[in-house]
Every structure is written in structure tokens, then in C-alpha cells.
Amino acid sequence: xxxxxxxDLLEDEAEKALYxxxxxxxxxxxxxxxxxxxxxxxxxxxxQVDRLDAVIRQTEKELKERKRT
Numbered sequence: 104x105x106x107x108x109x110x111d112l113l114e115d116e117a118e119k120a121l122y123x124x125x126x127x128x129x130x131x132x133x134x135x136x137x138x139x140x141x142x143x144x145x146x147x148x149x150x151q152v153d154r155l156d157a158v159i160r161q162t163e164k165e166l167k168e169r170k171r172t
Contacts, residue, residue: 113119114137121130 109119109122112134113122118130118133121127121133
């Protein structure tokens with residue numbers, strides 16, 4: 104694996120040590136767990152964005168209705 108990519112992806116010395124010591128199964132497990140946590144965070148953020156979009160649409164609708172009256 105490319106050194107620059109490793110430095111970007113491996114967050115701490117423990118992960119780097121796993122790679123350097125050839126403990127690739129354990130490194131894969133650790134990275135998959137981190138990926139899962141990031142995906143959970145992403146999905147939570149996406150839900151917040153969807154809710155904000157809904158509020159924005161409702162606000163725009165109310166503004167149009169007020170202008171008509």
C-alpha cells in the first residue's frame with residue numbers, strides 16, 4: 104500500500120503498528136469498525152439535512168401563502 108495513503112487513512116500509531124507487523128486481519132477489523140461508525144454518523148447527518156430541507160420547504164410555502172393574502 105502507498106505510504107501517503109497509509110498516513111491519510113491510519114489514524115493512530117496502533118493502526119500503523121498493525122499494518123507494519125503484518126496483522127492485516129486485525130487491521131481490517133479495526134478499519135471496518137471505524138468505517139461503520141463513520142457511516143452511522145453520515146446517516147445521522149443526512150437525516151438532519153433532510154429535516155432541514157423539509158423545514159425550508161415548509162417555510163417557503165408559508166411565505167408564498169402570506170404574499171398571496
